[in-house]
Amino acid sequence: MKSDATIQKEVQDELKWQPLLNATEIGVAVKNGIVTLSGQVDSYTKKLAAEKAAKRIGGVKAVAEDIKVAYYGNRVKTDAEIAEAVVNALKWHSAVQEEKIKIKVDDGVVTLDGEVDWDYQRTNAKTAIENLTGVKLVVNLIGVKPKVKSSDVTQGIKDALLRSANSDAGRIRVDVIGSKVILSGFVRSFAEKEDAETAAWAAPGVITLESNLVVAEPEFSMID
Incomplete structure (x- = not known):
């Protein structure tokens, strides 16, 4: 270690x-x-x-x-300028449902709110504006509308983990309660933890993810 x-x-x-x-x-x-x-x-x-x-x-x-x-010189932007840039960035992104997203800008902090159909749309909305000049922080409050049964989500996540070269699916437990996914167990690295969480978020209808995954050495970590 x-x-x-x-x-x-x-x-x-x-x-x-x-x-x-x-x-x-x-x-x-x-x-x-x-x-x-x-x-x-x-x-x-x-x-x-x-x-x-x-x-x-x-x-x-x-x-x-x-x-x-902290921005300096001509890189300093007003909240109104930032808001306009955010609106345009979302509008021109093909994988974002911009009409379903509400925007608030306060001292360079951009808050996104609303509800979309898939988590990738929620994620893309954030990444679409992260590089805009003047943005100091992005708070993503966009929700995902549930669309499928919990049993389908559970199996889909397990299948995704099995396909991933970076995830040891046998050491990860997946539980789904409604639109909430709970991951527990052990992973070998922080990167593997993020891969498992990404796989969970990719499932349609997932609104909340509770990750209880622990980064630990393989030889000392087992799931009952």
């Missing part, structure tokens, strides 16, 4: 490897496998890139992200 010092160094090295980032702007602290990122960057895209870089490192159990976003 990696020590906190080893994880810290590997996260720092991964940040240095990212062409979009200036690693000197980002602080990295690790305690019990939990990584805390701090500092200040000049775009929301960089904030997300730093978080994703940390999650790629083996041994990372969770990432607490406390990076601030």
Whole structure:
């Protein structure tokens, strides 16, 4: 099992490897496998890139992200300008039901609300606006309308996990209560945890996901 010092160094090295980032702007602290990122960057895209870089490192159990976003000069935008850009970005995205999404912008923080048919539409709405200048944070409150039976969702998720090269389906338990999916068990890495969660979210009609997956060494983790 990696020590906190080893994880810290590997996260720092991964940040240095990212062409979009200036690693000197980002602080990295690790305690019990939990990584805390701090500092200040000049775009929301960089904030997300730093978080994703940390999650790629083996041994990372969770990432607490406390990076601030600050814009300067002509990159500073009013909330009205940001709102207009968000509307246009959603309108021009073919995989987003923009007519079902409500938008609120407050000091650069964009809140999306509404209800769509699939989780990928909810996710695409967020990713469509993450790179817009002036955006400091995206709060995605978009819900997914339930469409199928719980038994179908359960089997669909299990099948997806079995197809995934990165997921050990035998160590993951899937329970579905209405439109809520509960994942429990053990995974080998933070990346595998995210893959399992992505597979669950991909099921039609999933509105809520409760992930109780634990990142642990395979030889010490078994499901009864």
